[in-house]
Amino acid sequence: MQYKKEAAFINRNEELELLSAWIDEQPEHILFFYGPKSSGKTTLIYKFVERHMKDERRFSVKLFNLREMLIVNYEDFLQRFFQIDEPVQKNASQIRHYDLKVFKLTVQTQQKIKNRQLDPFDVMKAELEDLNSRGVRPIIIIDELQALDSIYFNGQRELIKELLNFFVAMTKESHLCHVLLSSSDGYFIEKLYNDSRLKKTSVLFEVDYLPKEDIDYWLNNLEKESKISDYTLTGPQIEYIWDHFGGSIWEISTLLGQFLRVCRNGKVEDTEMKRIIERFMLQAGSYFEDYAGVKKHKEALLREIQKHCSKGCFKEWELISVVENGFFNEDSLRDELNDMVRQNFLYYNPTLAEYKLQGKSMALGLEAYVEMVENRRRG
Numbered sequence: 001m002q003y004k005k006e007a008a009f010i011n012r013n014e015e016l017e018l019l020s021a022w023i024d025e026q027p028e029h030i031l032f033f034y035g036p037k038s039s040g041k042t043t044l045i046y047k048f049v050e051r052h053m054k055d056e057r058r059f060s061v062k063l064f065n066l067r068e069m070l071i072v073n074y075e076d077f078l079q080r081f082f083q084i085d086e087p088v089q090k091n092a093s094q095i096r097h098y099d100l101k102v103f104k105l106t107v108q109t110q111q112k113i114k115n116r117q118l119d120p121f122d123v124m125k126a127e128l129e130d131l132n133s134r135g136v137r138p139i140i141i142i143d144e145l146q147a148l149d150s151i152y153f154n155g156q157r158e159l160i161k162e163l164l165n166f167f168v169a170m171t172k173e174s175h176l177c178h179v180l181l182s183s184s185d186g187y188f189i190e191k192l193y194n195d196s197r198l199k200k201t202s203v204l205f206e207v208d209y210l211p212k213e214d215i216d217y218w219l220n221n222l223e224k225e226s227k228i229s230d231y232t233l234t235g236p237q238i239e240y241i242w243d244h245f246g247g248s249i250w251e252i253s254t255l256l257g258q259f260l261r262v263c264r265n266g267k268v269e270d271t272e273m274k275r276i277i278e279r280f281m282l283q284a285g286s287y288f289e290d291y292a293g294v295k296k297h298k299e300a301l302l303r304e305i306q307k308h309c310s311k312g313c314f315k316e317w318e319l320i321s322v323v324e325n326g327f328f329n330e331d332s333l334r335d336e337l338n339d340m341v342r343q344n345f346l347y348y349n350p351t352l353a354e355y356k357l358q359g360k361s362m363a364l365g366l367e368a369y370v371e372m373v374e375n376r377r378r379g
């Protein structure tokens, strides 16, 4: 089956090299990926596994993408991370493939865990030791780690803390396996850092949107990278796309799909391109309109954020005027920002304690919103 457009994978050489070097060293720390939503963290992880971890005699990858799983309690966690070790059936390569991704249990062990006679982390450790003794390098990868936040393990202890402590022991202390964690939720990462052993035991790495030269390269090589042969883009069009979407890969990919529907004779007319992009921008603007509604304090906050966003990012204290003017107090401002992060208006970078709008289209949407408010005021 030939598609008119396929998923691209541009650059990420530096990141892939970092991962290769990390895997070649004895495990000493947890590696933690963070970055805005849709910056390409999951794709990068999958590419790395696909390219470098294929050899089952050398690597045992246990990859959990928690976005694809509903985990609301401890029992769900056990079910997702552990599986009864059925004897391998002949011609069951599909099943084996799944087995690779979880920790294996015998029926008896499972019962003991259920009865709380056995700690699941001891079971994990035993399997990791076994793999090491056979010369296989285990790698545990958990994508969207924040899904485990607020789940309790044996009553009062938080599962996430137990899990992190276990990973610290497995990496820094006993060097038994590599651990890669990933999350888009900056607040969650900061919280983990503030109240766990993560601080001196892990390395944070930001997977950001792609830089301009990568977007230039991609949009100049659509056939090679995205299998798009129905049209090419001109230099000024590529510039226009960069100005509106920056390195936001997912949005650009969506845009390229929409161009397929309007292209003629191998080209996309400028008017068509601008009309389509205008729709994106109107939508981004209306997100802010919806968010603020008729609430004056939200409107004030958005105006203040917009003032600071021209330089790219801002810190919480820079919004002090909305507190001084009585729109918020210190706590409610933090809560509001938290909400905006969770709704994907803002991206919070936990290492710099800095906020950014979630991509260039959001920045332009906010600009449009503020302009609309000003016009309304003028009447």
Ligand SMILES: Nc1ncnc2c1ncn2[C@@H]1O[C@H](COP(=O)(O)OP(=O)(O)O)[C@@H](O)[C@H]1O
Binding pocket: 007, 008, 009, 010, 011, 012, 035, 036, 037, 038, 039, 040, 041, 042, 043, 044, 184, 249, 250, 253
């Ligand atoms: N390096 C890349 N080049 C081109 N497209 C990419 C790249 N990385 C990710 N994408 C695309 O961007 C979208 C979002 O990527 P994803 O990995 O899901 O982001 P995240 O996990 O950070 O939220 C996907 O549609 C993916 O195919």
Ligand SMILES: [Mg+2]
Binding pocket: 041, 042, 043, 143
């Ligand atoms: Mg992801």
